[in-house]
Amino acid sequence: MTISTTTATSDNNFDYIIIGAGLAGLSLAVSLLKNKITGRKRILLLEKSQQQYQGRTWCFWENGADWWDSLVSKTWSIATFYEGTRQLAKELAPMKYKMVHSDDYRRYVFNILRKQQNIHLLSRDVVDCKDLGTTVAVHTEEGLFFAPLVFDSRFQLAELERHKGHILYQQFIGWFIKSEEPIFDPQKACLMDFRATQDTHVSFCYVLPKTAHEALVEFTIFSKQIYSDQYLQALLTTYIDEHIDTFSFNVLGKETGVIPMTDYAFGSPSNRIIPIGTAGGCSKPSSGYTFTFVQQHVKHIVQQLAQDRLPLPFHKLQAKRFLFYDRVMLRILKEFPEKGASLFFSMFHRNNANSMFKFLANQSTLWQEINIFRKLPVLFFLRMAWREIVRDK
Template identity: 30%
Template sequence: MVQFDYLIVGGGAAGLSLAYHMAQEPRLATKKVLLIEAEAKDRNDRTWSFWTDEPTPFDGIAAHEWRKIAFRSPGFEKEFDLGAFRYQMIRGLDYYQFVQRALADNPQFTFVRGAVESLENTADGVRVRSSAGEFAARYGFDSRPPALAQNPGKHRYLLQHFVGWEVETDTDVFDPNVVEFMDFRGPQQQQARFIYVLPFAPRKALVEYTLFSEAPLPKSEYEAAIRTYLSANLGVSDYRVTAEEVGAIPMTDHPLPARDGARIINLGTRGGRAKPSTGYAFKRIQQHSARLVAALAATGHPPRDSTGDRWQFHLFDTLLLDIMQRRGETTRDIFRELFERNPVERIFRFLDETTSWTDNLRVMNSVTPGPFMRSIAQVLRGRPGQRAPVKS
């Protein structure tokens, strides 16, 4: 059995991020790293969007970048200059190829194509069994999707699900400088539903219909909403669909452990890096990788607290999930109040979980307290809120 220092299961966003950060750390240059991935990662299977106020290692492969966003709901619409922030989009294939090129000539990395059958702790490390063979290492990093045994009597389970069309039009209809971050002007149907638009050019954009709810819709319903937006809001009847995105991101307050035993550290969604109340994950994955690598380089071990998460933001996420589950349509009002009463930079830092207690209080005081108080009561009772049945 071949012995490695570090074993990374999965070559998606989280696994490649950790490998890349390891490769950039000179103090880890003598470490042998194995990365196991079942797929070739040679196609554009997803995109990631995020906001940042700092340079990132991936600025050079950002497909697009914007300095403004718009929020729209009945009674309030505004375009925001992002100030110190910028909003970026990275295509999956560009990211895979960038990291693969960065690691290609590095002798400390070994890449194996195979499906992982088991990953387990041993007395002095970890062992993986895969279709490509068995391997051992001092530490294992697992980025496989989590397998949750749901407990709906205790935790909240929602999805952020969407269908997006990349469309081309014959006339100028999009403002390429402004991301339509959330457009809540459509019917909510007792859920949180909005349109999200990434404009690439005056005649080209990704138009996405997104929901926060417990189950996906028939695909035709997403497509009907996109058609309505294009025709009713933009006055577009002639367009071509050049690409499509379909996805569903789990949003839950179910605990996702940072570790699985002494020597296995969880990454990505498995390690709770998708923010429960928004679904954003890419930047959180990068921050997690940097934290892990800094500790490995300094001490030879992962940090005892591998994520650095702050408990109050877990509570905020739980409260919003509870509101979405009880009365999803009120989510529109909560976000309207957030954007109407706060600078956008404060909102972004709050969602990034970097705000102070003072700013947290400012954010919480900017929204109507009733829905949150009812969800606090549900948290204290130890059970999720449920929508009240309609009285006949």
């Protein structure tokens, strides 16, 4: 199916409509503009309220650089891991672990968008989208807009309530802290510290130092239910008391969030309404890391549009075996949360970082995956895998 659009000219007709100005919506908008073909199209970006966006950090690993590299506030070349009495330091080369703050990202992208006459930014609450055959009608509280293609980043956790498959929630609370003492090593990022109770849910903290005095300390859980911010804050303060060697610190900022970890089939009944971001399944079911997968999907979308082809939903771009791996891991984390810490630590301990990052990015080869799996409890994983196979029948 080709799109065959001509540049829209009427006030409420566009070539592309993007709903939501979060990571996915802004990444798509700026990438469309950077392409010499799609950059000439008439684009509408709808956001419910630009003032209510909750700032957060996006972290990811990368080999090389891309257009967002000027926005990276910190990189690390060494990652550390803790589990019980075990600790591990891994050289990440040729990869680097990077941090971008959403405020910097949004400021940069909006500065570009506001200079372009062919992109329109409107604060509107979208009520509904309907495929009319050759175009999509986007209903807002203040009127209708039309486009042959709509990219929709709206997602409500309530959509998962009827899902009968695996669902966990990745919840996190992070504090940007500044210590009076120089207690951090700014060259090392602690990606997973499992020195916390693992009985009812997988729990870990990561510590990302920006300087010897400042770091983002973030506590994360993978759980069957959504807990209150107060519950997460208690876990975070306990971790700081027990593992951060400081007598006095100031909290410079905070961030919280909930990311679904699920085998739910994200999609749309219409080929002309393409879900993006978390709504499009760009959060890896077993680990998250949304930034990496959003950029993969955006790159595909722009390439397809530049060739007048219909972009595919994100899940159709991924080899099916990766979803199966995620389903097996979700089953383990849901039914045996006490095993999660040991499994994650062992995967990084027994494999080089480059192989692990490729695996987590769904870019590994089958041989690399076999090499990773054979170093884990094979019989246990085979039993969990068999239960997933039987579930499909």
